[in-house]
Amino acid sequence: MIHTDAVIVGAGPVGLFAVFELGLLGLRAHVIDVLDKPGGQCAEFYPEKPIYDIPGLPACTGQELTDNLMRQIRPFEPVFHFGTSAQRLEELPGSRWRLTTDDGLVFEAPAIVVAAGGGSFTPKKPPIPGIERYEGHGVDYAVRKIEALRGQRVVISGGGDSALDWTIALRDVAARVTLIHRRSDFRAAPDSVRRMMALAEQGEIDFVLGEVSTLQADGAELCGIGVRTEAGMVDLPCDRLLPFFGLTMKMGPVGDFGLALRGGRIVVDTEKFESNRRGVFAIGDINHYPGKLKLILSGFHEAALMAQQAFRYARPEERLLFQYTTTSTRLKEKLETT
Numbered sequence: 001m002i003h004t005d006a007v008i009v010g011a012g013p014v015g016l017f018a019v020f021e022l023g024l025l026g027l028r029a030h031v032i033d034v035l036d037k038p039g040g041q042c043a044e045f046y047p048e049k050p051i052y053d054i055p056g057l058p059a060c061t062g063q064e065l066t067d068n069l070m071r072q073i074r075p076f077e078p079v080f081h082f083g084t085s086a087q088r089l090e091e092l093p094g095s096r097w098r099l100t101t102d103d104g105l106v107f108e109a110p111a112i113v114v115a116a117g118g119g120s121f122t123p124k125k126p127p128i129p130g131i132e133r134y135e136g137h138g139v140d141y142a143v144r145k146i147e148a149l150r151g152q153r154v155v156i157s158g159g160g161d162s163a164l165d166w167t168i169a170l171r172d173v174a175a176r177v178t179l180i181h182r183r184s185d186f187r188a189a190p191d192s193v194r195r196m197m198a199l200a201e202q203g204e205i206d207f208v209l210g211e212v213s214t215l216q217a218d219g220a221e222l223c224g225i226g227v228r229t230e231a232g233m234v235d236l237p238c239d240r241l242l243p244f245f246g247l248t249m250k251m252g253p254v255g256d257f258g259l260a261l262r263g264g265r266i267v268v269d270t271e272k273f274e275s276n277r278r279g280v281f282a283i284g285d286i287n288h289y290p291g292k293l294k295l296i297l298s299g300f301h302e303a304a305l306m307a308q309q310a311f312r313y314a315r316p317e318e319r320l321l322f323q324y325t326t327t328s329t330r331l332k333e334k335l336e337t338t
């Protein structure tokens, strides 16, 4: 049994920043994530893509943001539990909560912070027979390491931002990039579409109107694909197929925590970001309130207000002091170790 001030479910950017905001008020946190590393969507889906709307950081990649957050929260000594899923939440007498994970870890705390983002997010798969057999052997749904694609014949399938962004980004790395999309209209940003079309006209990439319908193997590894086009079937050499068909957001076990939900997200107020259960908060992509924007900066704000109320539950006898990090000697001493 682990006793702590707050248990944070999810080590995405918002869960990580919650450690900081709780830490500023002197609260200790344990962080649980089903993934084997911190960063949530930033680290899992776009580690090497730049983010431009983090205040004060003109540009940083998903992985850089994660690394910076990890550095920023280090003084507060959070305890991480990776590769384990928050499974069950029970209310205890005395305004406390018990949270149990799928591998049997048990936590007790006055505050539970659900920062589960898209929940157990999984990529949507294209309807290609036998595609599962090639996953990790030529078929990937995310780019983890750009270098792993150097010199490879890469085929990207899809018409959204990920498909277009990666087509443009990989043209200098891959031996050849081919984009396949079944329509000539795209969901991606118009500027990306214009850039992709220009690259195709200059012969720097290939664009094929069609649908990947078969996969060909050389031993266990992918070596080619069959594409259904208006003119008939076309075979293309292919070492790596990257289908970008979006994500399915499954809420997973937090959907069974007994919290009020709307559209698959946890309903919260906008003063404390607390759910309908006292002491259970929801911040980041997982919550719902009027005007919610699924942005990292919104989650950071939510974490700050959540921490104020979590303090009241964790330290009911103490007075909550509002302090700036710039002027508090105690905080400065702590944070200067970062």
Ligand SMILES: Cc1cc2nc3c(=O)[nH]c(=O)nc-3n(C[C@H](O)[C@H](O)[C@H](O)COP(=O)(O)OP(=O)(O)OC[C@H]3O[C@@H](n4cnc5c(N)ncnc54)[C@H](O)[C@@H]3O)c2cc1C
Pocket: 009, 010, 011, 012, 013, 014, 015, 016, 032, 033, 034, 035, 039, 040, 041, 042, 045, 046, 050, 051, 052, 053, 084, 085, 086, 087, 115, 116, 117, 118, 119, 120, 162, 251, 252, 253, 254, 283, 284, 285, 286, 294, 295, 296, 297, 299
């Ligand atoms: C391609 C792409 C580009 C984006 N670009 C931007 C951008 O430029 N700017 C911006 O502000 N936002 C951007 N976003 C959105 C941004 O990534 C999200 O708003 C942000 O990640 C939400 O953070 P979070 O911590 O709430 O959730 P997440 O990042 O989703 O993290 C949630 C974590 O909770 C874990 N989890 C879920 N359920 C459980 C459970 N039961 N037990 C344990 N762990 C669990 C998950 O494994 C995950 O690690 C982008 C998203 C994508 C996909």
